[in-house]
Amino acid sequence: MSLALYRKYRPSTFSEVVGQEQVTEPLMNALTNDRIHHAYLFSGPRGCGKTSSARIMARSLNCEKGPTPNPCGECQSCKDLVANGPGSLDVIELDAATHGLVDDARDLRDKAFFAPVNSRYKIYIIDEAHQLGPGAANALLKVVEEPPPHVIFIFATTEPDKLIATIRSRTHHYPFRLVPPGVIGTLLEKICNAEGVKVAKGVIPLVVRASGGSVRDALSVLGQLLAGAGKEGVSYEIAIQLLGFTDGALLDDAIDALAARDGATLFTTVDRVIESGHDPRRFASDLLERLRDLMIVDALGETNPAAILREIPDDQLERMRAQAKHIGSAGLSRSADIAAEGLTQMRGATAPRLMLELICARMLLPIGDTTESGMLARIERLERYESISPTASAPAKTQDKKVAEVPQKAANVEAKSVEPEVKKDKPSNHSFDVAGLRRLWPDVIEDVKKKRRLTWSLLSASAQIIAVDDKLITIGIVNAGARDSFLRSNSDEILRQSFIDVVGVDRKIEAIIDPSVEGTPQSKSAPTKGESLDDPQAPSGLSLLASELGAEVIKVEEHE
Numbered sequence: 177m178s179l180a181l182y183r184k185y186r187p188s189t190f191s192e193v194v195g196q197e198q199v200t201e202p203l204m205n206a207l208t209n210d211r212i213h214h215a216y217l218f219s220g221p222r223g224c225g226k227t228s229s230a231r232i233m234a235r236s237l238n239c240e241k242g243p244t245p246n247p248c249g250e251c252q253s254c255k256d257l258v259a260n261g262p263g264s265l266d267v268i269e270l271d272a273a274t275h276g277l278v279d280d281a282r283d284l285r286d287k288a289f290f291a292p293v294n295s296r297y298k299i300y301i302i303d304e305a306h307q308l309g310p311g312a313a314n315a316l317l318k319v320v321e322e323p324p325p326h327v328i329f330i331f332a333t334t335e336p337d338k339l340i341a342t343i344r345s346r347t348h349h350y351p352f353r354l355v356p357p358g359v360i361g362t363l364l365e366k367i368c369n370a371e372g373v374k375v376a377k378g379v380i381p382l383v384v385r386a387s388g389g390s391v392r393d394a395l396s397v398l399g400q401l402l403a404g405a406g407k408e409g410v411s412y413e414i415a416i417q418l419l420g421f422t423d424g425a426l427l428d429d430a431i432d433a434l435a436a437r438d439g440a441t442l443f444t445t446v447d448r449v450i451e452s453g454h455d456p457r458r459f460a461s462d463l464l465e466r467l468r469d470l471m472i473v474d475a476l477g478e479t480n481p482a483a484i485l486r487e488i489p490d491d492q493l494e495r496m497r498a499q500a501k502h503i504g505s506a507g508l509s510r511s512a513d514i515a516a517e518g519l520t521q522m523r524g525a526t527a528p529r530l531m532l533e534l535i536c537a538r539m540l541l542p543i544g545d546t547t548e549s550g551m552l553a554r555i556e557r558l559e560r561y562e563s564i565s566p567t568a569s570a571p572a573k574t575q576d577k578k579v580a581e582v583p584q585k586a587a588n589v590e591a592k593s594v595e596p597e598v599k600k601d602k603p604s605n606h607s608f609d610v611a612g613l614r615r616l617w618p619d620v621i622e623d624v625k626k627k628r629r630l631t632w633s634l635l636s637a638s639a640q641i642i643a644v645d646d647k648l649i650t651i652g653i654v655n656a657g658a659r660d661s662f663l664r665s666n667s668d669e670i671l672r673q674s675f676i677d678v679v680g681v682d683r684k685i686e687a688i689i690d691p692s693v694e695g696t697p698q699s700k701s702a703p704t705k706g707e708s709l710d711d712p713q714a715p716s717g718l719s720l721l722a723s724e725l726g727a728e729v730i731k732v733e734e735h736e
């Protein structure tokens with residue numbers, strides 16, 4: 177594979193651009209009807225096809241048989257401007273990110289008035305246009321205000337608000353979006369077929385998830401997987417391992433584990449953060465940011481938070497709603513406090529890993545309800561948890577030599593003294609780790625929705641994966657009513673089938689009342705005074721952790 181996938185499969189016509197119909201259709205109509213404007217603005221998140229589309233626009237405008245939405249592909253201009261082609265003298269690409277473009281912009285202003293060399297239009301594609309410095313922008317403005325009839329500008333930017341208003345107001349604005357998971361999934365499947373590489377079930381959804389809605393990222397991740405594929409193709413185990421180390425996956429795994437109060441997986445995730453060379457401080461700061469996002473999602477309830485949390489794909493929002501619900505308003509607020517405080521302590525700390533582990537340990541501690549009944553509820557919860565929790569938290573082991581370089585140490589996490597909630601796993605030989613399975617939970621839920629609406633409504637936003645082993649996948653459902661309906665309606669069979677179809681794993685489904693949800697409504701209500709927020713006078717770090725753990729142990733003993 178000499179050419180990166182995203183270059184190899186770069187589109188050459190608008191009809192080949194995936195997931196941006198809101199932009200490509202009106203552009204194609206404009207080309208068909210010969211309504212050509214002299215300046216365009218393509219805005220949107222990175223990796224969504226803005227620059228590719230700008231080149232396609234240039235190709236469509238300059239085709240000898242054009243302007244046309246279907247460039248002929250035969251003429252010199254079409255050949256020059258085909259994806260990965262040599263390019264054309266009349267299509268000039270400038271990157272404003274490089275040096276503000278002052279000199280280039282002056283040069284452009286002078287040269288723009290010369291006719292194109294051998295095409296209909298002279299087209300300037302200005303990438304990262306928001307980074308045009310004031311000098312360059314002013315030099316350009318003159319031409320954009322009164323362009324010669326043969327000049328067309330296409331500005332591309334991730335931040336249209338930062339493009340100077342006098343230029344922006346003269347453009348036709350086309351907003352690009354993150355691409356929905358289904359669309360990226362279909363594209364990836366097509367490419368795997370074209371490349372003749374088999375991929376196991378569950379792999380494509382993992383890649384889609386890692387891409388965060390960016391086609392470029394999706395193809396880059398897929399390229400890495402295909403490059404490492406053996407004769408038998410790309411296995412789920414290889415994908416889980418390779419993709420388990422991206423920033424997004426680590427963060428998702430940590431939050432999922434926190435929501436499930438799954439200490440084993442949370443600490444395994446910390447281990448993977450360190451093993452894969454991520455900076456613990458950076459991770460703690462990402463964690464805090466994600467908790468902030470979850471608090472916003474939680475506060476807005478059913479209101480669509482897209483306006484505030486831009487650049488988060490819809491399916492990720494769905495998942496964040498579920499996570500927020502499981503952690504609860506009080507838990508989120510408390511966890512954010514712990515993360516913020518920990519982050520401050522990490523500055524200059526000599527053992528940032530230890531600090532990160534302390535942050536996680538403190539987040540896992542139950543909310544500090546000191547009443548007798550509250551304590552009992554928590555102890556019961558711990559016991560319930562222990563009875564089901566020997567989870568498969570270690571990543572799947574694989575014999576494949578190809579992944580030998582992938583950090584494997586996560587598979588043998590040492591017993592840690594700071595795990596208040598969960599028994600250590602015995603040397604386990606599970607093929608599916610719970611973190612990887614949780615990552616695919618939203619895809620499984622989507623599949624359930626297609627199979628039976630009722631089952632979906634019982635699971636969506638109120639269920640999570642508690643544990644997985646050789647025989648069982650244990651699902652925690654937030655309330656008894658929903659759990660009973662789930663069982664009565666034989667929804668376990670539907671869910672089992674969806675796990676088979678999406679992940680390729682066949683396990684019996686066990687549905688329990690989610691042990692991570694407090695028995696009282698406190699986890700869903702706003703924090704009451706002195707309950708969720710840590711006492712500012714309280715000692716921090718190790719001493720606090722030790723005292724809290726100590727209290728927990730004493731109470732458990734008393735209860736017994």
Ligand SMILES: [Zn+2]
Binds near residue numbers: 239240250254
């Ligand atoms: Zn042509």
